[in-house]
Ligand SMILES: [Ca+2]
């Protein structure tokens with residue numbers, strides 16, 4: 001039944017939602033193939049001696065699965081959908097998803113739905129049974145990459161069955177599991193309601209393409225992703241998190 005739903009949803013979207021399947025924010029931070037971005041050049045992404053060839057990272061997208069009529073968002077500072085597929089994101093050759101199968105911790109000791117393992121199990125399809133649901137408020141999940149890595153991009157899917165705008169999307173990378181010392185690579189909390197400072201990034205609409213965050217070669221072992229509900233309800237969902245990088249030698 002789940003499979004049928006995905007197939008039907010996908011076909012409907014192929015017909016009806018052409019031009020919006022990639023309606024995500026963040027595409028402004030990526031470049032066309034062959035055009036190194038500031039965050040993926042050998043000077044910005046790592047040591048100057050790192051002259052690895054830049055290639056598009058390979059991303060396997062889930063099926064588009066919007067259902068129902070989207071509830072208009074009144075959230076301020078939300079960028080318009082790109083209206084076309086997200087351009088390829090370039091990173092040094094050998095960059096892979098380091099998060100797959102890795103252990104996940106969450107701020108909520110008793111998640112209302114799902115398991116923390118869902119965040120890195122590789123299943124990104126839209127399903128009410130496929131996401132980790134955390135309590136309301138500012139909550140986080142944290143992926144342990146097992147070892148320090150140079151991170152070029154984080155890709156996250158919340159609940160992409162609906163066109164939700166998640167609030168206070170904050171992503172940090174650090175070597176300390178308690179994140180007392182970490183680098184913030186994305187923060188779109190415009191009113192500091194999560195108490196971590198006002199962030200410069202804008203909001204975006206959740207879709208099957210997920211949100212790609214340019215991490216510009218930040219190094220660390222842990223990646224933490226905060227949320228504070230979304231424009232439809234106060235729930236925090238995590239379907240999948242991918243961390244594209246290379247282990248530090
Ligand atoms: Ca998953």
Ligand SMILES: [Ca+2]
Nearest residue numbers: 189190191193
């Ligand atoms: Ca906020």
